[in-house]
Amino acid sequence: MTSATILVIGEHHNGRIRPASLELVTAARQLADDNSGDVVVAVAGSGVSGIASEFAVISGVDRVVLAEHDALAPFLPGPWTAAVALMIRQLEPFAVLIPSSITGRDYAARVAARLELALVPDAIDISLDKQHLVASRAVLGGRVQTSIRFIDDDPAMVTIAPGAFARAEPGESVATIEDFAVTIRADDLRVSLVEKVEHRAGAKGLTSAQRVVSGGRGLGKAENFALVEELAEVLDAAVGASGATVGAGWRPHSDQVGSTGHTVTPMLYLAVGISGAPQHLVGMSGADYIVAINRDPDAPIFKVASFGIVGDLFEVVPALTRQLKALKDHGQG
Ligand SMILES: Cc1cc2nc3c(=O)[nH]c(=O)nc-3n(C[C@H](O)[C@H](O)[C@H](O)COP(=O)(O)OP(=O)(O)OC[C@H]3O[C@@H](n4cnc5c(N)ncnc54)[C@H](O)[C@@H]3O)c2cc1C
Incomplete structure (x- = not known):
């Protein structure tokens, strides 16, 4: 049984919030308001309490969960998959919104496979239909737009295309920040970072x-x-x-x-x-x-x-x- 929580994975890069994550907050807020739910932003990484504090003052965020672990930085698919999967298992959200970033696309598919959840990639809109999430995406090279309805009660996973929603801005209130304990197993560390080349x-x-x-x-x-x-x-x-x-x-x-x-x-x-x-x-x-x-x-x-x-x-x-x-x-x- 899932809650009405909309879980946003708050991505960041080089100590800054990725703007696409702020767009997800806007999408999540709309959905939460339509479903009497709350918006929870998950911040994962190492030494990222400052990022969590920045998310806490963004308008529309009700709660921030902070998962700190050395293995979560720099980004590697194994530890991120483990952390996000654990958050979904424990928080049992109604929907999980992930940026369609290179990293987001990577761990989203792995998490969906691990938890056997349905995932709609690159959505450009989301809405509710009779308490079920509907995600719209462009197909056939943008010539056709399809709407996909999640039919079961499991958390609905969606990656959202950048630019699909306006960015949420800092607001008046400050959301609570809760620590979230992550366990990373040896199995999650089978891939390591060899070299990073910035284009x-x-x-x-x-x-x-x-x-x-x-x-x-x-x-x-x-x-x-x-x-x-x-x-x-x-x-x-x-x-x-x-x-x-x-x-x-x-x-x-x-x-x-x-x-x-x-x-x-x-x-x-x-x-x-x-x-x-x-x-x-x-x-x-x-x-x-x-x-x-x-x-x-x-x-x-x-x-x-x-x-x-x-x-x-x-x-x-x-x-x-x-x-x-x-x-x-x-x-x-
Ligand atoms: C499944 C699939 C996915 C795809 N995904 C993408 C994608 O993500 N992004 C993407 O861009 N494409 C994608 N494509 C390819 C897409 O269909 C086009 O082939 C591609 O966008 C064409 O690139 P282009 O405009 O650079 O080349 P062309 O279509 O060859 O256009 C070149 C243009 O340059 C102009 N030109 C030539 N010389 C000059 C000059 N001296 N001065 C001024 N103008 C000049 C020509 O008039 C022409 O209009 C995908 C295709 C498929 C099948």
Whole structure:
């Protein structure tokens, strides 16, 4: 028998709350209000009491549970799976919301398998139907949206796509923080971290960036991504990439925007030499402003663009970078 608790896994990175976790608080609050439930944020890690305190002042959070263990940092799938599974077993929530981050997608599937729970990945909306959770997600490259209803009384697990909900902000009240004891067994430590390599997009935080410049196959070859990087540099933007360029090995998958990459919702999304396939559009059409540079006036990307430049990117991009640099040098950037 589950409670009406909505459990949010509060992810963090480099000592900061991941913005996607704050979006989950908004989603959880809506669900809890519809179901007379409460919102519990779980914070797992090592030395993360400060993160727990930050979550405690976020509007909509009723309770924070803090699971501290040395094995929970840096992230490894084994210990995180063990910790999250234990929390679900003990708290018996109605629903568990996990960010669709690279780590979230990893442990969510493992936890679901371990506890034999149903999991809907990459949901873009959640609601209640006759006391059952309904999660909506885009399929077939974003062309179709499906709604999936959980039918049993077990905790419903959902990973939520970044940008699907507004971020919850600090509020007036302070939630209680409770310690949660985690046991990590030797079996949970079968994978260890050998090396960590930060890609450029990781450093700039593609999914939380306010500006993203993405490159597509129109760049012709990997080396020409330098044009995108220079433009991104002057705009203080993260670098993204289309699926075609990742498939060609020009960029790492961590840069990919789209249905099988990241969903981004920046203030500005600049698409350079990207045609605008449905699989790409599903990952970026939530941006406030979309600027497209493409030499084909009929490219589908122009249908979603706020501003379009029809032209050769090898002329347009260097000129744009030069102009923006000049503005910046004159203190107007
Ligand atoms: C299951 C599945 C999942 C997928 N997931 C993703 C995903 O997550 N993300 C994703 O992006 N794709 C994904 N794809 C691939 C997707 O279908 C497209 O193939 C891909 O998005 C195309 O990338 P592109 O726009 O860079 O290349 P293209 O479609 O080849 O477009 C290149 C564009 O560059 C323009 N161009 C060429 N030269 C110049 C120039 N000199 N100046 C200006 N413009 C120029 C062309 O006019 C063209 O519009 C997926 C596909 C499948 C089947």
